[in-house]
Amino acid sequence: MSTIKIDYKRELELASRGMIMIHDHTLLIRLLVRMLVRKAHLKHAGMILFDPRKEEYVLAVSRGEAGERIPEHFLRFDKDHPLIKIFFEKEYKYLINNRNALLVDDLNKLIWRESVIEGGNGTRELLHKVSDQMPMLNSVACVPAFYRHQLLAILLLGPKKDGERLEQDELDFFAALASDVAMAIRNAQLFEDLRREAERNRNMFVQTAIALGTAIEAKDPYTHGHTERVTGYAVAIARRMLVRGELESSSKFFENLYIASLLHDIGKIGISEAILMKKATLTPEEMAVMKTHAQRGADILSPVSDFEGCIAAVRHHHERYDGSGYPDGLKDGEIPVSASIIAVADSYDAMTTDRPYRSSMTKERAAIEIRSASGRLYDPKVVSAFFELYERGEL
Numbered sequence: 484m485s486t487i488k489i490d491y492k493r494e495l496e497l498a499s500r501g502m503i504m505i506h507d508h509t510l511l512i513r514l515l516v517r518m519l520v521r522k523a524h525l526k527h528a529g530m531i532l533f534d535p536r537k538e539e540y541v542l543a544v545s546r547g548e549a550g551e552r553i554p555e556h557f558l559r560f561d562k563d564h565p566l567i568k569i570f571f572e573k574e575y576k577y578l579i580n581n582r583n584a585l586l587v588d589d590l591n592k593l594i595w596r597e598s599v600i601e602g603g604n605g606t607r608e609l610l611h612k613v614s615d616q617m618p619m620l621n622s623v624a625c626v627p628a629f630y631r632h633q634l635l636a637i638l639l640l641g642p643k644k645d646g647e648r649l650e651q652d653e654l655d656f657f658a659a660l661a662s663d664v665a666m667a668i669r670n671a672q673l674f675e676d677l678r679r680e681a682e683r684n685r686n687m688f689v690q691t692a693i694a695l696g697t698a699i700e701a702k703d704p705y706t707h708g709h710t711e712r713v714t715g716y717a718v719a720i721a722r723r724m725l726v727r728g729e730l731e732s733s734s735k736f737f738e739n740l741y742i743a744s745l746l747h748d749i750g751k752i753g754i755s756e757a758i759l760m761k762k763a764t765l766t767p768e769e770m771a772v773m774k775t776h777a778q779r780g781a782d783i784l785s786p787v788s789d790f791e792g793c794i795a796a797v798r799h800h801h802e803r804y805d806g807s808g809y810p811d812g813l814k815d816g817e818i819p820v821s822a823s824i825i826a827v828a829d830s831y832d833a834m835t836t837d838r839p840y841r842s843s844m845t846k847e848r849a850a851i852e853i854r855s856a857s858g859r860l861y862d863p864k865v866v867s868a869f870f871e872l873y874e875r876g877e878l
């Protein structure tokens with residue numbers, strides 16, 4: 484074995500080990516095939532990959548000299564295609580196992596021996612088809628990449644530029660690389676499955692929150708559409724604050740704000756309809772019961788870990804900037820910003836819609852009311868963002 488060979492192997496080995504951490508296996512394979520061509524001086528190399536969604540194999544990467552490359556994603560093979568099938572035929576397993584690869588020379592020798600020496604008819608269709616197919620793929624050797632019994636990929640190796648044959652130690656080395664690739668593909672598939680599962684759970688969680696939000700409205704028809712509007716206002720205010728540099732950009736913050744806005748009044752589920760629907764002013768006792776909805780809401784959500792990031796906003800959405808709110812009388816910087824945002828969004832919607840005890844005021848009047856309470860009832864930063872949206876006609 485020459486020193487040059489050892490050098491390229493070490494380089495490829497290191498590269499493939501590093502690349503195994505890449506979750507995007509298509510990128511890994513592109514890099515690997517490109518390095519193979521360059522370092523092992525092949526005229527062409529490519530990779531056929533299994534597409535689990537379509538249950539077929541596709542030529543995903545082709546690299547090499549001009550005229551040798553094959554258009555990618557153009558060639559597709561189903562599981563019954565000879566080039567795929569041969570890797571599962573017990574009869575030919577020894578061919579591949581001996582060499583760690585399927586070589587067009589071996590195939591041709593076998594075809595010749597069967598037809599001439601063994602007196603067979605020489606028309607073993609499968610062998611002929613594969614032997615015809617490989618040159619069309621500009622390949623002299625195909626290295627399978629298995630994960631357990633699953634054929635995940637086939638590494639296509641073209642002839643060497645110097646016309647020399649591929650040595651067995653090189654084929655062994657390429658087989659090890661192919662096995663790394665199979666592991667990387669498997670990891671990427673598992674990672675993708677987990678990601679999808681998490682996304683599915685997340686969607687289910689959001690759908691549940693929306694359903695819960697709707698449940699609150701079902702109990703109190705006067706607030707019809709309130710949850711949806713408050714959520715819209717709250718997210719719009721937060722986006723404006725982000726643009727104004729008054730919020731850290733965090734998708735988690737926005738998600739929690741979205742869910743908390745949907746569920747801010749979830750605690751009203753525990754309040755009697757006699758109080759919720761009362762047209763006259765609430766007595767002090769009734770008002771005390773009504774105020775418990777903030778705490779009740781937090782209690783309802785607390786057993787579910789997914790709601791963890793929303794609980795503070797639900798609990799504190801009636802706190803006031805000067806400390807006159809409930810349930811904890813928090814003030815100024817003590818109030819979570821998401822709660823302060825919901826407070827403004829909630830007040831604006833309450834003012835601009837009819838309630839059992841009073842009719843609505845105009846948007847203009849409501850916006851002025853909110854601005855006049857800035858720094859007293861509401862966080863001035865939230866009010867500034869709110870008022871900017873109002874002036875732009877976005878509320």
Ligand SMILES: [Fe+2]
Pocket residue numbers: 747748776800801
């Ligand atoms: Fe509320």
